[in-house]
Amino acid sequence: MKILYRGPLASCNYDCPYCPFAKRRDPPGLLREDRKALERFVGWVAAHPGEPIEVLFTPWGEGLTRTWYRDALIRLSHLPHVGRAAIQTNLAGRLGWVAGADPDTLALWCTYHPGQVARDRFLAQLAVLRRHGIRHSVGVVGLPEHLAEAVALRETLPPDVYLWVNAADGHTYAPEEEAAWTGVDPLFGYSVRPHPSRGAACRTGDEVISVLGDGTVRRCHFVPDRLGNLYDGTWQRTREPCPKGECDCHIGYVHLRTLPLYDVFAGGILERVPHERPLWSVPQGALTDT
Numbered sequence: 121m122k123i124l125y126r127g128p129l130a131s132c133n134y135d136c137p138y139c140p141f142a143k144r145r146d147p148p149g150l151l152r153e154d155r156k157a158l159e160r161f162v163g164w165v166a167a168h169p170g171e172p173i174e175v176l177f178t179p180w181g182e183g184l185t186r187t188w189y190r191d192a193l194i195r196l197s198h199l200p201h202v203g204r205a206a207i208q209t210n211l212a213g214r215l216g217w218v219a220g221a222d223p224d225t226l227a228l229w230c231t232y233h234p235g236q237v238a239r240d241r242f243l244a245q246l247a248v249l250r251r252h253g254i255r256h257s258v259g260v261v262g263l264p265e266h267l268a269e270a271v272a273l274r275e276t277l278p279p280d281v282y283l284w285v286n287a288a289d290g291h292t293y294a295p296e297e298e299a300a301w302t303g304v305d306p307l308f309g310y311s312v313r314p315h316p317s318r319g320a321a322c323r324t325g326d327e328v329i330s331v332l333g334d335g336t337v338r339r340c341h342f343v344p345d346r347l348g349n350l351y352d353g354t355w356q357r358t359r360e361p362c363p364k365g366e367c368d369c370h371i372g373y374v375h376l377r378t379l380p381l382y383d384v385f386a387g388g389i390l391e392r393v394p395h396e397r398p399l400w401s402v403p404q405g406a407l408t409d410t
Contacts, residue, residue, distance in 0.1 A: 122174045122390060124341060124371060125161055127333035129154040130180040133212055134236040138261060138288065144181065155188040157333035162192045164350060166199055174204035176229075176390040178341065178371060184213040197225040206391045212237065215248045227255040227391035234260070234269040243276060250278075257392040259284035262301050262308070263291065270304050274400060282394050286370065287311040306398035310381065314368035318361075321377040325358040328375050342372050 131146040146154070165173055175196055183189035189207065194217065196205035206227040218226065228249060232242050249256050258277060260270045262285045274283045285305040287293065293301070293312055302308045324330070325339030325347065332338070337347040337355040343364055348355030367373040374381045374389060386395040 121171055122176070122328040123165075124176050124178050124328070124330045125158075126178050126180065126330070126341065127154045127157045127161075129183060129186070132181040132210075133185055134182070134210055134233055136233050136236060136261075138263065146181070151186070154333065155186070158188050158192055160335075160351070161331065161333075162195055165196060165202065169199070169201040171201070173202050174390055175202065175206065176204075176371070177207040179208070182210055182212065183207055184209045184211075190217045193226055194221045197222040204390050210236070211242060211245045215245060215252075218249065218252045218254050221254075223253040223255075227388070227393070228257075229391050230256050230258050232258060232260045232269070232273060234266050239269060239273060239276075242273075246277070246281070255388065255391055255393055257282045257284055257388070259286060259305075259392070261286050261288050262293075262311075263288045264297070267300060267304075270301075274304050280397055282392070282397055283400070284370075284392055285311065287313075287368075304400060306400055307384070307394070310373070310379070311368075311370060314366035315373045315376060315379065316365070317367040317373070317376060317378075318363060318365045320362050322362045323375040323377065323382075324362070324372075325360065329355075329357075340372050340375070342367065342369065 128150055129146060131144045165175065177183055177189065184207065193205050193207060196202050202225060204227055205225050206229060208229045208231065210233055211228070211230045230246065246256070246258065258281055260266050260273070270283070270285065277283060283305060285301050285308045298308070298312055328340065329347070330338040330341045331350050335349045335351040337350050338345065339347060339358060347358060367376065370392065373379060374385065382389065384394055385392065388394065
């Protein structure tokens with residue numbers, strides 16, 4: 121079973137203009153609540169060794185600046201029934217802690233935010249992950265002003281590191297723009313247009329669930345209907361088709377059975393690492409035409 125966990129944490133050390141949680145500060149009480157909720161969740165995973173489990177933390181804010189997320193990932197990585205312990209992160213925090221995790225289980229989904237961190241600094245953080253053998257993907261939001269940095273990052277990264285691109289919310293891509301971004305990420309086409317999902321078969325609710333800090337279980341982050349609670353034993357799996365009209369976020373549509381992405385990302389679904397690295401080739405003129 122794959123679990124996408126999201127606690128109350130909503131604070132971030134970056135102030136990206138496209139993010140509603142930029143530079144948000146959580147009050148001490150909410151941070152204590154988040155820590156308690158996360159520790160309860162990790163305890164539940166540890167107490168349920170009967171089924172293989174994979175976990176992806178998808179906090180609204182930045183989790184790795186908080187000790188309890190680092191500790192949780194280390195602990196989960198050493199549980200024999202946990203096949204993957206992953207988190208979405210801007211990679212801004214210190215990374216010495218990864219030495220205490222099992223590199224066969226820990227994985228990071230790393231987002232590069234131009235304007236928030238120097239590219240050399242971000243690359244140095246990635247080098248730490250490589251030294252410790254930590255699986256990771258790298259990505260960027262596909263805003264026009266980010267294209268030059270994305271191209272430079274792609275050209276600097278080792279060929280075996282996948283660089284994904286998320287289509288920017290509210291941005292319409294002209295054909296030449298889409299071609300330029302597809303040159304950076306050959307899988308960009310999956311992100312650039314929403315996927316029809318109402319009535320479609322989806323693994324969420326059955327093989328994949330979303331868990332909130334209080335234990336509320338949903339089929340995914342984007343369908344608010346409750347399936348019960350993780351901690352009181354009331355949650356029930358569902359194989360009902362998706363009730364949502366369309367799905368436009370990777371952590372949602374990757375689980376649609378109507379798409380081939382479980383084959384594309386086989387072995388790296390949660391951390392967004394493809395089974396085979398797609399070949400990238402930035403079109404000539406990409407930096408001047410967009």
